[in-house]
């Protein structure tokens with residue numbers, strides 16, 4: 329999934345409108361419809377008078393899709409493309425071809441062959457037919473969809489067999505005197521059982537984001553939901569397509585208030601659509617915008633944001649004061665970078681990316697588009713990683729490479745051990761841990777699979793500058809050198825690192841104190857390396873490397889990581905929630921795996937080991953960094969789950985979950 333800046337999004341809008349000839353108002357119409365569908369989906373999830381429903385996950389695609397697994401488990405295995413979600417009940421079986429199944433309270437039916445959308449609310453979904461089929465069931469049992477194009481819905485009772493496009497079958501039925509069951513449904517995505525209990529305020533800004541909100545208001549009204557417009561500015565000040573939407577809403581008689589002129593209590597509604605500011609926002613919200621945002625947050629009502637939460641910097645994820653705290657953000661066309669970096673990711677709540685007619689293939693043609701959400705698809709298709717980690721039947725330990733790790737001191741021996749063990753679990757054929765000699769009696773046998781290479785330490789149990797010779801010799805027969813976990817600082821460490829940087833003919837992974845050494849050295853003057861370098865700083869280490877404050881690093885993680893990687897020709901792994909991987913060629917990947925329980929000592933050492941282990945197996949720097957981060961986060965999730973309470977997670981658990 330692409331991640332774009334506001335500037336890149338504007339360019340894609342422009343090309344869609346000017347080069348493809350798709351009118352701006354059509355895009356806005358689609359945007360409004362998508363927002364309305366997500367409001368309806370939220371209303372369905374929480375039920376009448378429900379709570380705020382704040383979540384935090386990304387999903388892609390159709391209405392109400394992707395709210396996986398609250399309650400029953402989705403049984404969504406299907407061939408082809410399938411989105412299954414289940415809330416309270418069991419998701420049905422996805423059929424062949426494209427299938428969207430959602431179930432709320434009941435059992436989802438079986439998706440049929442071809443394109444099938446099945447949703448079930450309170451009852452059991454039936455089987456989708458062959459061909460294109462939309463089935464929904466509310467309160468009763470769903471009938472079976474027929475062949476051909478079929479729309480079936482059932483409310484309260486048992487659905488009959490859906491009318492199908494198979495004329496011959498219908499004719500046969502008539503010939504046998506049977507009366508075909510007949511079902512007509514409305515627009516399921518905009519159907520809400522308790523619509524009359526809902527009253528939404530639509531906060532409308534001056535620009536196109538406001539236009540999206542106005543279009544959404546009309547669609548909500550179609551769904552039977554009362555929608556009241558709240559203009560932040562006099563409606564007359566809207567221009568262009570937003571003004572068209574204003575006029576359409578007025579012609580339909582949608583009630584409209586103007587902030588500051590009319591009485592308004594947002595707490596009187598059941599939810600709020602935030603269409604104040606989008607990608608055209610500049611700086612902190614001003615005047616009526618700021619006051620409306622603060623009032624919306626105070627109201628305690630669910631907020632659905634159009635495109636981005638108003639008050640968020642769409643590029644960096646920084647939040648201005650005030651910034652909307654959304655339950656759901658309906659991100660339009662392509663995922664904005666600011667929605668995947670904290671604190672923006674928290675302000676956005678659950679992010680749903682909805683297509684509005686801007687082809688994502690246009691993004692692929694743009695040189696400037698350089699960031700992606702790190703998903704299994706991106707790993708496989710963009711980075712060419714075999715995510716199955718398949719082993720060759722003919723393979724042996726020599727096939728999977730040899731890691732040399734330099735780290736650990738008497739007081740920080742565990743960091744080296746964790747890193748070395750993680751390299752083994754990542755699949756490296758062999759791992760040699762080079763360590764100060766004094767450590768040997770304490771760690772020998774701690775991990776029998778490891779090879780140990782004691783370095784002369786003069787009895788002090790710490791590293792010294794003279795060990796560079798031994799490391800250079802050892803690295804000659806190894807596939808990767810990782811330096812840093814538990815390394816500590818020592819006299820002459822800058823020169824020591826320079827010799828290893830310049831003298832090793834294999835990829836280099838630098839972490840922890842190796843990064844601190846680098847931060848103090850002017851390493852741009854060191855000889856250029858033929859083999860790649862991966863740096864794995866946490867925000868504090870990144871701040872030292874870049875000569876910034878930690879707050880500055882966190883304020884624009886993607887931008888800074890990209891700039892640093894390009895300037896220093898390294899692959900950079902900027903750790904933290906939603907770790908950023910930036911390559912020297914200008915590609916950034918934002919990780920989607922991980923768990924708050926991973927904030928524990930040694931987790932970073934484990935990551936260094938995993939990345940090194942992957943490099944040893946022949947992955948290139950971008951592949952190893954990205955896949956390593958992904959696997960590390962996934963293992964953390966699994967380990968946190970196994971522990972029961974994430975606070976109990978320790979770094980060793982992550983290794984065991986790999």
Ligand SMILES: NC(=O)C1=CN([C@@H]2O[C@H](COP(=O)(O)OP(=O)(O)OC[C@H]3O[C@@H](n4cnc5c(N)ncnc54)[C@H](OP(=O)(O)O)[C@@H]3O)[C@@H](O)[C@H]2O)[C@@H](O)CC1
Pocket residue numbers: 341352355356359533534535536537538539540604605606607608609610611612613614615617634635636660684
């Ligand atoms: N282009 C398209 O075809 C499509 C675009 N789409 C949608 O459009 C959105 C982008 O729309 P946009 O460019 O009109 O900007 P937007 O964020 O609505 O508002 C800018 C206005 O707000 C004002 N303003 C700015 N900063 C402010 C502040 N800090 N505090 C207060 N006011 C501030 C500023 O007014 P000014 O101060 O300049 O008078 C300016 O006029 C995008 O996110 C998506 O939702 C979709 O429909 C798909 C098709």
Ligand SMILES: [K+]
Pocket residue numbers: 537602603604605606633634635636637638
């Ligand atoms: K918004």
